[in-house]
Amino acid sequence: MIAGRTGVRQRGRGAVQDLDQLGIVAPVTKWRAECLQTDRIPEYVAAAVHHAMAGAPGVAYLEVPQDVFAASVHPEARPWPTGYADGSRSVPEPTGLRRALDALQEAERPLVVAGSGAFLSGAAEALLGFVECTGIPTTTTSAARGLIDDDHLRCAGGLVHGGIALASADVALVLGSRFNANLLYGGPPLFPPGQRVIQVDVRPENLGGPRRPEVGLTGDIRTTLEALAGSWARPPGALDEWAEKVRQAARASLQTWDAQCDRPSNGVHPGWLARQVAAFAEEQYRSGRGGTFVSDGGDSVVWGIAFSRAHRPGTNLFIGSAMGTLGVGLPFAMAAKAARPDEPVFLFTGDGAFGLSAIELDTAARHRLAVVIVVVNNGGWGDVRHEQRMFYGREADQGAKLSTMRYDLLAEAVGGHGERVVQAPEVRPALERALKAADGGSPAVVDVVTDPEVMSDLMKNLAGLDVM
């Protein structure tokens, strides 16, 4: 991220927006600097890119004061010795690898949990190779969704469904994830006490913490998986039975979600809606169009995660931290559309979360990032309202009610396509028209009025787990 700043010449004199931007961004950036000399701008830009991408990637922030930016310099006779050798990857040392291999090869019910670090290291091919070589089933979470295709026989889908199998695994191989709230701090019900845990991370600082792994390995996920597969000695078929049980458990999990959708509701059921939209997106994928599915919101994100399927890396997106940072849905969707302009992009989002960045529909229209957005419009912050009622009584939902904003009209305001839907049967035709509009270059919003009383069972249970 490169930002401007009050000029050095006017610093400290009450000039426009003269404030400590570096101080503000410090807690949320991996690297930050201010370039104070015009001839060093290339050097600083190179450093910013390097730090953003090296090792565990993160946000690098560079600011250039207005007058440093506006000045001119002649390129020096002796050019700056710039540059970085990026892309350097590491693998765990041999003894560590050996301990991991032993544990995995001794296991009767091993399971891979692939997390964000697996995605960030570009490990899709390596993970597929490892799974097919070893036969170990896999669940994917966070940014790693789709790293291995949900259709693959060794894939248990996302953690929301794969978690059941994880609870009965004897060895868990955790790739690129800390034991944070997302993983319930490495404890039950996901990780039972006696389970043997192997954790791989590019940053040794991330190993352990709330859960001590039996084997902690420092290394890039992609190259580590290649190294593990390269030394594997056991036939993959040995785990067929276990893998089938894993798939069954994931199917059973999905059925509990299906059952929730069939409960009576006063208006469109948000879970049913998620299932519809996911099915529609899946149709597009089956037809060869590819596609991306983004989920956002408090309770809505959970429905989206539960019903959407992931087939390829970076095509099933949601907030990285469990229940955190609402409003990333539209930016994620626009980025996916910019990356793969010919594929459809679906955003399934709660109305509260969507409102946080909905104005960026203007950006979507301006740059023709024609995404299809389904808004779960229940006129409120669903999960907050639920918690308030649970703790303080039914009348206590302070500040959690929203107005009945019509996001379909906002789509029209930016020159896009918008529809409001209040009955279940209207959903499918509306999706078809929305996709057609998007294919024509217009962002499209299907604003669906849903039952505000519905809350997913998962969200109800999480409130009691004290993860936040």
Place this chain on the structure above:
Amino acid sequence: MIAGRTGVRQRGRGAVQDLDQLGIVAPVTKWRAECLQTDRIPEYVAAAVHHAMAGAPGVAYLEVPQDVFAASVHPEARPWPTGYADGSRSVPEPTGLRRALDALQEAERPLVVAGSGAFLSGAAEALLGFVECTGIPTTTTSAARGLIDDDHLRCAGGLVHGGIALASADVALVLGSRFNANLLYGGPPLFPPGQRVIQVDVRPENLGGPRRPEVGLTGDIRTTLEALAGSWARPPGALDEWAEKVRQAARASLQTWDAQCDRPSNGVHPGWLARQVAAFAEEQYRSGRGGTFVSDGGDSVVWGIAFSRAHRPGTNLFIGSAMGTLGVGLPFAMAAKAARPDEPVFLFTGDGAFGLSAIELDTAARHRLAVVIVVVNNGGWGDVRHEQRMFYGREADQGAKLSTMRYDLLAEAVGGHGERVVQAPEVRPALERALKAADGGSPAVVDVVTDPEVMSDLMKNLAGLDVM
């Protein structure tokens, strides 16, 4: 500002949104703290309010971790010795007051420049008393607009018009403003080199800097004005002639703005539009309805400032720092409506600035803060585009073009009233309908397509003054 935070119990374990919020807000708050014990919450809230309001007011930030907030405590037998004696004000010591009085009483062409500090100290009545007692004419700027009525015979209006008289004043009494970019750092063309300057501020740290005042006084503006008036010995009539010249200069300034509006334009002229809206707002005021006028934007704010009139404190609002912090228009307008629900509120804003907070129309609708918004829709960042072309050539307006977002439809999306206007004659009827809708409880947007090539002379000149 009171915020939540990750619970102390889960701190440091990868819980949701566990970040250093205090670090982030530090550069932009006057006071900040985290309350770590449930029984001290009242004490911390009292401290936050005290620090926000004491002396020079500012933002106080208090955060309470989720588990500290959720826990219960019994009120203690011995209550906390809480509380502050707020509202304590100071005046300059007698010798300083005497020097100021002498300089002002010797002056032939004295002028008052009332700034934000005058508004924040609630000095309207004291300023009126001072002006009528001394006969010294006054110009108002920033938050002090309207502290003395623009209709008053000793008022030269805002600094944009009063600045001409200021340049020929022999003594300037600056009340509650630093010599920052807004005041051109206390230098020409506003403050000529030989001018005698008296500066009053509640914080002695604010005295001087880029311009050294001949007399610097520490004290609350309101009580200082009372003290000055209480010791005044010269009849106010002695300055009648000078005051008339000041009024003439302000009128002459306004005429140069009028002349700009009459230049040919390709579509609605933004200056002409500002004049129309300001005139419409003035009609409401004359009819006894009161009203607030808010200006926002890059170049649009300048037109709004130039043509709108201020009659009472806090009813003519715009960004406090010259050209800084876009997007405050709608929040300001909503706050004015909440404070004075029976009076009309007009927001005159550029489209770029409006977009930054336009989604809050939803908030306006939800809380029935029915403001009338006129959007100067030129499809771009006018002043940025102008600067880019000036420095880098006509084709260089990178990133300064916006789409033709229809903010009238956004108003409809929130259940409000919206109209798009493309011809000058449609403006007045649209304003009438918008006001009627607002009186009925609906926020209203009149989205006016204007000529993107027009730039005010003031903005053109500022680019050359190197104030940013």
Place this chain on the structure above:
Amino acid sequence: MIAGRTGVRQRGRGAVQDLDQLGIVAPVTKWRAECLQTDRIPEYVAAAVHHAMAGAPGVAYLEVPQDVFAASVHPEARPWPTGYADGSRSVPEPTGLRRALDALQEAERPLVVAGSGAFLSGAAEALLGFVECTGIPTTTTSAARGLIDDDHLRCAGGLVHGGIALASADVALVLGSRFNANLLYGGPPLFPPGQRVIQVDVRPENLGGPRRPEVGLTGDIRTTLEALAGSWARPPGALDEWAEKVRQAARASLQTWDAQCDRPSNGVHPGWLARQVAAFAEEQYRSGRGGTFVSDGGDSVVWGIAFSRAHRPGTNLFIGSAMGTLGVGLPFAMAAKAARPDEPVFLFTGDGAFGLSAIELDTAARHRLAVVIVVVNNGGWGDVRHEQRMFYGREADQGAKLSTMRYDLLAEAVGGHGERVVQAPEVRPALERALKAADGGSPAVVDVVTDPEVMSDLMKNLAGLDVM
């Protein structure tokens, strides 16, 4: 404070000491900035001085990168509009003054508590005038010690002795002190619940907090005292009887300290030593030589405070915050010697505290700041050891034992005068020789071995008051 910094040219490249100095000093400075342009150095230095001195004084930190410092610039044709109108003072507004006057004039047992702010505003003469005009007795604390002479009939000495009278006062006028740990948060035993409290401070933010004053006044202490005295209407004699009681209470307090010194001890008693040194310093003062007495340490500082007398502003110095920030003794003493080179300066310090800055004896010798230092050498951190034993048992003094460093030899190492004393009768002759050496230009250390088991009653009681 002006500091260097890695040059802008080498910033961010791993140059020597390239670290965020501004970040480090931020929590402990009032103002801080980095000057990035050579021609603005004078402007920044002026700003640093201004912010250090304006209003409530504090540390201003300015840093200049090496290459900015080393570059040369020609003075500009148009000089910077530099400068500040310093020294501007304020007084409380008339209504506040009136309420304070009413409360004080109605009082039967009023008492002034003069704190650091009174010293920092240079209020000695004003305080004397106020006391003599009103007859109200006074106690002084922190930097305000000596602001009114301990010999004065209306002076109750330091808070350690004056606190008893304060506890029975019906109205307390607190000048320039917050209700912090030093004032026991404005509560008992110093400030009883029903007492009427008037608080004056130059920063309205400092008014109230743990104790809400009945009257809170914003204003400079010196000018506020002048204003109060100027409106006083009651004869000073009316308070003669109360003033005599106040003096009696202070004398009674001193007697309890005397009694402690007479308890048997195993070696030199630290309290007896303090009384001896204070008496010796007092002799010098009586002989017309003036002099400064500095106290430092954990328990030692308490003895020094209790026995030393203050006659003039800035001549009785100790750590400003109750029990905080050890090691300031020698720097304070050297500063006093630099300010008043012809007067003797005595430092009475514990060995732990002294060790923190004892190496600066080298600085004292180099600049011929010839102070007389008496080290209470009990080979340990007395108060820490006491607390550890109290909480965890007699054998628990971990880390609180020091070696028997001979600070007299350190004095000789720097070319100064040093003596070690182990018997009480040797103290007086050693002090005489030390003073003689100091008068000859050599810093002198009298290192006295004292009984490590002795702890003052005050320190024992404080541990139970939970002030830390």
Place this chain on the structure above:
Amino acid sequence: MIAGRTGVRQRGRGAVQDLDQLGIVAPVTKWRAECLQTDRIPEYVAAAVHHAMAGAPGVAYLEVPQDVFAASVHPEARPWPTGYADGSRSVPEPTGLRRALDALQEAERPLVVAGSGAFLSGAAEALLGFVECTGIPTTTTSAARGLIDDDHLRCAGGLVHGGIALASADVALVLGSRFNANLLYGGPPLFPPGQRVIQVDVRPENLGGPRRPEVGLTGDIRTTLEALAGSWARPPGALDEWAEKVRQAARASLQTWDAQCDRPSNGVHPGWLARQVAAFAEEQYRSGRGGTFVSDGGDSVVWGIAFSRAHRPGTNLFIGSAMGTLGVGLPFAMAAKAARPDEPVFLFTGDGAFGLSAIELDTAARHRLAVVIVVVNNGGWGDVRHEQRMFYGREADQGAKLSTMRYDLLAEAVGGHGERVVQAPEVRPALERALKAADGGSPAVVDVVTDPEVMSDLMKNLAGLDVM
């Protein structure tokens, strides 16, 4: 580092030392946290140790408020899932290793530059194995001094001597060092433009920057060296001739330093002194006693570095960054003595640098860390004085003169052994007596008065290289 802090109960009320310690340490710590709950203290301590040691080691700072520390908790039935799998190491991925191997095996004049990271990873044995397997000569710098014995036929000694060979190497293998000021930013005269550079670092962020390596490898130094050696295919003898040239160059370098010592000086020559002390330390080593040599100071450190020899890891210590952070000598020496109590420890230090921490001789005496200290007492900041004169003229040495502190007497003050030496022939006997005293348990200081006009050629040259 574990620190206390004002109790949570008294936070924000003006209690003793209530300041933002986390803010102060943030710029100089790798990790920092405050533990706010008594039952989480073990968890936080574990995290602090983990972060201090994981990956690139660094300072971890933990603070525990007084009341959190003083409270008691019962161990929970369910213990905290504490713990980390420390010691996890990584190696570069195979393709990177291959590129490095190819470059090294093709090289005619390869050289290893071992830096701090090599020491921190404990790579001594691995480096020796690599050097003997490949025959590549090595120079060591910073904390890596002694990682391979200076006596080894493939060791060129420290960078101060090995730098000449480095300048003519065709391939440089840089282990655990950034291209910072120490390495002259990876440019000439150490690293010529056409040289092929391979850089290995545990943190990919450290790769490149001012110098772009041809091959950048992410991995732990120890395991990377093992991996490289394991795949090496070329006989070591092939580099015999080059290795001999490297040794010759180092010898030639040492001769230039020898020559400097023989120049006439007015009193003891600091270089000659360094050579004497180094020779004496070397004698002890040869006699089988082992030993550590520490250098500190501005110019003095350079002499110490040039003449002292390193035989084992961690036994030749000086400031890690070129010319930075004075005053670490005594703490380093004491740590070495604590680690290897039976071996002699020599500290060769300038007087200015020594003064910064000299008072810790008290700590040395208390804990019987009996080190031998040779102070180069030239009564000033030698390098600063030199620079000032160079830039501003001979009379310009402001603030760079120190007094003639006698550090030998300081040693006596703490109960240690001290001697002052003013003639060269006295040095050797004094060292013998000092070592004898240290062997008896007393820290010993030999304070040698040296010629203040002498400045090493290296320091003179550095001033022109603009590295700071």
